[in-house]
Amino acid sequence: MKYAKQIFIIFLVTMLGELLNFLLPLPVPAGVYGLFILLAALCSGLVKLPDVEDFGGFLLEAMPMMFIPAAVGLLEQFSEIRAIFMPLVLIVVVSTVVVMAATGKAAELVIRAKRERETK
Structure with missing residues (x-):
C-alpha cells in the first residue's frame, strides 16, 4: 500500500x-x-x-x-550528424564547462550566505 x-x-x-x-x-x-x-x-x-x-x-x-531509444535514434541518423559533428562536440564541451562553472559559483554563494547567516 x-x-x-x-x-x-x-x-x-x-x-x-x-x-x-x-x-x-x-x-x-x-x-x-x-x-x-x-x-x-x-x-x-x-x-x-x-x-x-x-x-x-x-x-x-x-x-x-x-535514454536508450534516444541514443538508438542518434545512431540511426549518424550519417546526417557527421556533417556537424565537430561543431556539435564543441558546443557540448563549452556548454558543459559553463554549466559546471555556474553551478559551482551558485553553490559557493549559497554556502557563503549560509555561513554569514550562522555567524550573525
Whole structure:
C-alpha cells in the first residue's frame, strides 16, 4: 500500500504539471512544472519526503533506460550528424564547462550566505 500511495502522489504531481502546461502559454515543459510543484509541496511540508522517496528512487534507478531509444535514434541518423559533428562536440564541451562553472559559483554563494547567516 505504501508504494501505491507514493505512485499516486508522483502521478498526481505529474498530472498537475501537465495541466499547468496546457493552461499556461509559456514554453516550459510539463515535467518542469511538475518538479516545481513537487519541490513546493516538499518545502511546505504538504508532502513529506518518505511519502515519495522509495518510488522516486526507483524512477532514478530506471532513468538510464529511458535514454536508450534516444541514443538508438542518434545512431540511426549518424550519417546526417557527421556533417556537424565537430561543431556539435564543441558546443557540448563549452556548454558543459559553463554549466559546471555556474553551478559551482551558485553553490559557493549559497554556502557563503549560509555561513554569514550562522555567524550573525
